[in-house]
Amino acid sequence: MAQEVRGVIAPGKDEPVRIETVVVPDPGPGEAVVRVQACGVCHTDLHYKQGGINDDFPFLLGHEAAGVVESVGDDVTDVAPGDFVILNWRAVCGHCRACLRGRPWYCFDTHNAQQKMTLTDGTELSPALGIGAFAEKTLVAAGQCTKVDPAVAPQVAGLLGCGVMAGIGAAINTGNVGRGDSVAVIGCGGVGDAAIAGSRLAGAAKIIAVDIDDRKLETARSMGATHTVNSRTSDPVEAIRDLTGGFGADVVIEAVGRPETYRQAFYARDLAGTVVLVGVPTPDMKIELPLLDVFGRGGSLKSSWYGDCLPSRDFPMLIDLHLQGRLDLGAFVTETIALDEVEKAFERMHRGDVLRSVVVL
Numbered sequence: 001m002a003q004e005v006r007g008v009i010a011p012g013k014d015e016p017v018r019i020e021t022v023v024v025p026d027p028g029p030g031e032a033v034v035r036v037q038a039c040g041v042c043h044t045d046l047h048y049k050q051g052g053i054n055d056d057f058p059f060l061l062g063h064e065a066a067g068v069v070e071s072v073g074d075d076v077t078d079v080a081p082g083d084f085v086i087l088n089w090r091a092v093c094g095h096c097r098a099c100l101r102g103r104p105w106y107c108f109d110t111h112n113a114q115q116k117m118t119l120t121d122g123t124e125l126s127p128a129l130g131i132g133a134f135a136e137k138t139l140v141a142a143g144q145c146t147k148v149d150p151a152v153a154p155q156v157a158g159l160l161g162c163g164v165m166a167g168i169g170a171a172i173n174t175g176n177v178g179r180g181d182s183v184a185v186i187g188c189g190g191v192g193d194a195a196i197a198g199s200r201l202a203g204a205a206k207i208i209a210v211d212i213d214d215r216k217l218e219t220a221r222s223m224g225a226t227h228t229v230n231s232r233t234s235d236p237v238e239a240i241r242d243l244t245g246g247f248g249a250d251v252v253i254e255a256v257g258r259p260e261t262y263r264q265a266f267y268a269r270d271l272a273g274t275v276v277l278v279g280v281p282t283p284d285m286k287i288e289l290p291l292l293d294v295f296g297r298g299g300s301l302k303s304s305w306y307g308d309c310l311p312s313r314d315f316p317m318l319i320d321l322h323l324q325g326r327l328d329l330g331a332f333v334t335e336t337i338a339l340d341e342v343e344k345a346f347e348r349m350h351r352g353d354v355l356r357s358v359v360v361l
């Protein structure tokens with residue numbers, strides 16, 4: 001029997017979100033219904049609401065979530081009712097050319113539930129990033145559920161579903177930050193701070209945080225930054241070079257997603273160093289660089305999708321490290337809110353007042 005639950009819908013371009021009754025079908029083959037316990041508010045949800053992702057309104061928002069599996073389709077064996085899981089938006093296929101080469105974190109054919117959740121009048125909903133977890137329950141592909149230790153608080157666990165995993169992964173998976181490295185992180189919102197926490201976890205010796213907002217730099221310090229640079233008042237490339245013996249950092253992580261900060265990252269790294277772009281640019285953005293500098297400075301220029309994470313490998317490991325007191329994921333939760341406070345949370349996010357507001361159900 002399909003069930004009716006409450007969910008946060010973006011009805012049309014730039015219209016305020018509202019709570020509607022959502023019809024959640026029973027799980028079919030390869031699917032699972034998850035009782036959502038917590039879901040963080042991410043920029044991508046706001047982009048959906050603003051029509052910046054696509055025009056497939058109405059959207060069921062929310063995608064940084066954790067909860068308990070309620071029921072699964074007949075053939076599902078990886079997860080079972082009662083399992084505590086983090087939802088991910090990259091359920092790998094196992095068959096594409098990336099998966100077949102043993103690099104499933106690059107999977108080019110990730111999947112979601114086949115059936116659609118709807119409004120009571122039958123209107124099909126588009127779940128944000130194939131999840132739709134600002135809802136009491138949601139239908140996903142079973143491969144989108146990753147079991148982790150249930151000792152962790154759901155509002156903390158859910159963060160790994162998107163932004164925090166993107167930042168940690170940008171450092172440890174894409175940037176390969178290792179013991180003794182110098183790292184600079186440009187942009188210290190939730191993603192940049194997670195890159196800082198990930199760099200600390202990986203043993204970086206020097207972690208330079210760059211932002212235009214002193215409040216953000218203060219938080220960055222508590223996440224593990226050893227030095228801070230306000231790039232409104234000083235040239236970040238010069239400052240990073242000064243702090244690294246005149247050379248630049250081994251790894252520079254760009255967590256803003258703008259051409260000017262990418263250029264800073266490009267010139268603030270040491271020769272043969274690595275630039276990681278984890279900030280998401282908009283379609284109109286372009287960058288021009290002297291090709292001789294691209295060649296002459298060597299090293300690698302990488303982008304990081306979802307922190308190049310493999311949920312089955314990374315989620316349980318990071319939750320264990322959190323439970324051992326070695327990774328303070330709780331520091332990313334600025335506030336917990338109710339389902340009907342998502343619109344207000346968007347405003348606070350837009351003003352830069354929060355790292356993460358998390359809906360708790």
Ligand code: APR
Pocket residue numbers: 043044163166186187188189190191192210211212213216231255256257258261278279280281352355
């Ligand atoms: N130089 C340095 N820092 C900047 C600049 C700049 N020119 N412009 C903005 N910032 C800082 C902001 O002050 C803020 O602290 O970048 C940070 C961005 O943080 P958030 O807006 O909280 O965004 P976050 O959730 O961290 O995501 C960062 O990654 O996933 C993508 O879409 C997301 O592109 C975004 C980026």
Ligand code: ZN
Pocket residue numbers: 092093094095096097098099100104106107108109110
């Ligand atoms: Zn694949």
Ligand code: ZN
Pocket residue numbers: 042043044045063064162163
């Ligand atoms: Zn997100």
